[in-house]
Amino acid sequence: MIKNLRVKNLGLIQEVNVDLNDNLIVITGETGAGKTMLLSAIDALLGKKLQPSLIDEKSQALVEAELDFSGADLQAKAKDLELDIEDDGLLISRSFSKDSKTRNYLGGRSVPASLISEITNDLIFIHGQKDQMHLTKPNFALEAIDRFGENEHLELVQTHRQMQKQWRKQKKTLEELDAEVESKMQEKEKLQQLITDIQEVNPDINEDDVLKNKINNLQNIEKIQSALSLAINLSEGPISSQLNELQRAISILNQNDPEFILLNEKVSDLLENFKDISSSAVLLSERFEKIEDINALEDRRSKVNRLLRLYGPTMNDVLENLENAQLTIAKLNDPGSYRDELLRNLSEIESNLINLSKRLTENRTDIAMKISNAVTKELVYLMLPDAEFVVSLKTAPALSAEHKESGVETIDFLFRSNKKLNLGPIAKIASGGELSRLMLAIEVVMAKTKLDSVMVFDEIDAGVGGKAAIEIAKRLKSLSSKTQVIVVTHLAQVAAFADQHLVIEKRNDKSSVLTSVKVVEDEARRLELSRMLAGLEGSKSALQHADELLALASGGSR
Secondary structure, three states: OEEEEEEEEEOOEEEEEEEOOOOEEEEEEOOOOOHHHHHHHHHHOOOOOOOHHHEOOOOOEEEEEEEEOOOHHHHHHHHHOOOOOEOOEEEEEEEEOOOOOEEEEEOOEEOOHHHHHHHHOOOEEEEEOOEOHHHHOOOHHHHHHHHHOOHHHHHHHHHHHHHHHHHHHHHHHHHHHHHHHHHHHHOHHHHHHHHHHHHHHOOOOOHHHHHHHHHHHHHOHHHHHHHHHHHHHOOOOHHHHHHHHHHHHHHOOOOOOHHHHHHHHHHHHHHHHHHHHHHHHHHHHHHHHOOOOHHHHHHHHHHHHHHHHHHOOOHHHHHHHHHHHHHHHHHHHOOOHHHHHHHHHHHHHHHHHHHHHHHHHHHHHHHHHHHHHHHHHHHHHOOOOOOEEEEEEEEOOOOOOOOEOOEOEEEEEEEEOOOOOOOEEHHHHOOHHHHHHHHHHHHHHHOOOOOOOEEEEEOOOOOOOHHHHHHHHHHHHHHHOOOEEEEEOOOHHHHOOOOEEEEEEEEEOOOOEEEEEEEOOHHHHHHHHHHHHHOOOOOHHHHHHHHHHHHHHHOOOO
16 A cells, blocks of 8 residues: 655646555545646556656656555565565655656665566556556456455465476476487487497507507517527626636635635625526517517507597596497487386376366356356446446466466456447456446455555546445445555545545646645535535535535445
8 A cells, every 4th residue: 555645846736745544545626636647646656657748847756655565475575676664664756857867766775667667566556547557467367366266266276386387397307308318319420439439449448558668669679689688698608607617716715714605605696696687588588589560569559549539538538438428328229217207297297287277277267257247246336237247268278388377268358338239358348437437346346355455546437426426435435445445536425435535726826826635524524525516615505415425424335
């Protein structure tokens, strides 16, 4: 609801600052006094621009409102948008200049007009000939009939919404898996080539180093064989002969002299080392007698190096890529149990979703019928006895592209003022006065619980009077028990039922004509009602009629 409204420098309004009641508020005044300007100010709260003709060239127009944000849903929304809420109130401020520059503030923070519109379009509903934007809002009719449903239906709506989200998610997961498989199938030839290349060579983990050493040895084979020959001959050559002669000579010397004994041991050790060297060289020479073809080794190393270059850089990488490629191809040939599990889950979800969708359609069909009958009945009391209102429900196939989170239904509000006419969308076929009364009937039928909203009705009394006006007033009063209702009216019958009565007056200043807004109570209110009834204040018969209306209103709305 709007707790406070402040308007400054807007058309004939110099400044208005008024605290608003949370029930039924009526705005009255003589034709041309400025009621339209006050509605324009409320329009501005929806993020709309002001007409340039209402903005003075020398001063900025200002529209400010404090909205009641005490409701839990509104508090949560404010938190999501990081808006400052003070004493459960959200301050909206918009200033307009003649050059079309606009400044917008929410909770003291500068914001784009679109954010103000996002906040207020779900809170403030203007019902009039030119102000039915919410009728074109996506899912407006669907949300309206769901609001009419019982708690069990609302729980079904939420359960369906969650199940539809799971369905979309599961389908997306399956589609992504199939797309991944398809993408990898295109790489299958490359993976198969990798496997063939590596398996044909069948390399060992350290083969490159082994081949490198072999080739290096073969390139130095003559030097190696010459060195080994020297080592083999060491035990049989001149040096060994001389050492043997030295050993024999020492052995005939003094056997008790420690120094001779040590010398003899050293010569013996040296001879043994020569024999050991010779034996090792013989073994090595036997290995090098089996000389490999250096060309074959170099060809093999070339193949190994190609694998390292293509699938390396190390042989460990080559062998790991081989293993991964073999696993990937195995998965491609058989996607395995994961896809089967996805399909089973998807089938179960689809079965549940079809069932939920069917129940939802049955509920909504029943609700649509009840609303159609109830609103049509209300229209009789609102001076539209031959009118008919129909909630039209069309369904798309379950699990089709049209199966949304909200369901498979497309819902429209249809209307005809006479049963001889064809039904058509209410926003296109109803006149201004019919539209306001029709929306009143719809809102009265729909309003089952307290709402955090504002209903504004303009032209609702067009072409009616007498008993019809009383019926309109009673329904406005009934609706105001659920939500704040603001009504611009020319009818005293409607004004008499107000919880707060605002009068717009035009007064002549020395240099200009200005509009003021005041709250009237008690005697002042009696005088305003008598003016509305008789066209002048103070008429005894008009005052008596005003008293009768006030007594009727205070006796109960319905």
